[in-house]
Amino acid sequence: AQSVSQHNHHVILSEAASLELGCNYSYGGTVNLFWYVQYPGQHLQLLLKYFSGDPLVKGIKGFEAEFIKSKFSFNLRKPSVQWSDTAEYFCAVTPYNTDKLIFGTGTRLQVFP
Amino acid sequence: DARVTQTPRHKVTEMGQEVTMRCQPILGHNTVFWYRQTMMQGLELLAYFRNRAPLDDSGMPKDRFSAEMPDATLATLKIQPSEPRDSAVYFCASGSLAGGPQETQYFGPGTRLLVL
Numbered sequence: 171a172q173s174v175s176q177h178n179h180h181v182i183l184s185e186a187a188s189l190e191l192g193c194n195y196s197y198g199g200t201v202n203l204f205w206y207v208q209y210p211g212q213h214l215q216l217l218l219k220y221f222s223g224d225p226l227v228k229g230i231k232g233f234e235a236e237f238i239k240s241k242f243s244f245n246l247r248k249p250s251v252q253w254s255d256t257a258e259y260f261c262a263v264t265p266y267n268t269d270k271l272i273f274g275t276g277t278r279l280q281v282f283p
Numbered sequence: 284d285a286r287v288t289q290t291p292r293h294k295v296t297e298m299g300q301e302v303t304m305r306c307q308p309i310l311g312h313n314t315v316f317w318y319r320q321t322m323m324q325g326l327e328l329l330a331y332f333r334n335r336a337p338l339d340d341s342g343m344p345k346d347r348f349s350a351e352m353p354d355a356t357l358a359t360l361k362i363q364p365s366e367p368r369d370s371a372v373y374f375c376a377s378g379s380l381a382g383g384p385q386e387t388q389y390f391g392p393g394t395r396l397l398v399l
Contacts, residue, residue, distance in 0.1 A: 204387070213374060214390040260326065264386070269314065269338065271376075271388055273326040 172197045174263050176274035183251050183281050191246040191277050193235075193261030200266035203244040205235055208276075209257045217259075220244065231255070256281045285309040287377050287391035295397045301363040304394045307356055308377030315358045316376040316388060317343075317350055326374075332358065365398045372396070 175194045183189060195201060205217040218229025225237040235246045244261060261274040288307045296302055308315050316331040330340035335352040343350065347366070352358045362369055372395050376388040 202386075206390075213392045214376075216387060216389065219387055269331060269333070269386065270328055271316070275325045 172263070172265060172272055174261055174272050174274035176259075176261055176277050178277045179275070180278045181280070183279070185253055185281055185283055186250045187281075189246070189248040189251045189255075189279070191259055191261075191279070193244045193246065193274060194242050195244070195261075195263045195272075196242065197263065197265050202264040202266065203235075203237060204262040204264075204271070205229065205233070205244070205246050206260045206262060207257045208260065214260065217246070251279075251281045253281050253283050255279060287375055287389055289373075289375050289391040289394050291394055292392060293395045293397075295399065296365055297399050298366055299364040300398075301361065302365045302369075302396060302398075304360045304373050304375075304396070306358040306360070306375030306377075306391055308358065308375070309379075309389060310356070312377035312379045312389075313355075314378045314386065314388075315352060316378070317358070317360050318374040318376065318390075319371045320374060320393070321371045329360070329373075362396075365396075367398045370397050 173196050177192050203220040206214040207217050208214050217233050218227050220227045220237045228234045233248050237244050258276045258278050260276045262271045290305045314333045317329040318326050320326050329343040330350040332352045349361045372393045374393045375391040378386040378388040
């Protein structure tokens with residue numbers, strides 16, 4: 171079955187530290203890839219997405235992600251986190267010929283001032 | 284700024300009562316998804332519609348849950364009778380194929396349901 175793995179369940183950082191959240195998926199074909207963020211008590215918001223083209227995707231709020239097809243990975247990065255980045259981050263995948271978003275279990279990020 | 288809207292935002296009810304959650308997709312979006320989020324299971328797809336037709340409801344407990352789209356601007360999710368294990372946040376999302384398979388889903392604020 172198709173699945174998405176986020177191995178970091180809880181990440182704690184100080185402000186200005188660099189961030190990398192891992193995401194791996196299991197699907198051999200073409201995929202669309204997404205990162206969503208959920209701030210405390212709020213709904214999911216799209217951070218960035220990859221459909222095709224340049225595997226390095228830039229999103230909102232200084233986030234970026236790199237699609238590495240050979241590793242089935244789509245890791246999220248930010249060079250310098252802020253306290254306001256405290257949230258839960260979800261990686262999601264849609265196999266190319268389907269409609270369903272398959273979500274990872276999420277990574278909870280806490281940033282301390 | 285187009286958004287998905289959901290009502291109610293919070294609902295507390297007693298076991299056995301009917302619960303109806305509503306979703307208004309972004310105007311022009313032809314796909315509507317219902318998700319449930321719990322601490323234990325994370326985000327689960329319950330059902331989704333395209334052009335108001337149900338495409339997949341395999342994630343939904345059939346005996347008590349039902350989802351409909353009476354028109355293009357309204358999607359509903361009903362639970363009857365509700366049980367404490369249904370307590371969760373229910374998200375609606377809408378998307379548009381925009382002429383191809385590349386679809387982005389935009390999420391509503393969710394309905395936080397507590398069944399006592």
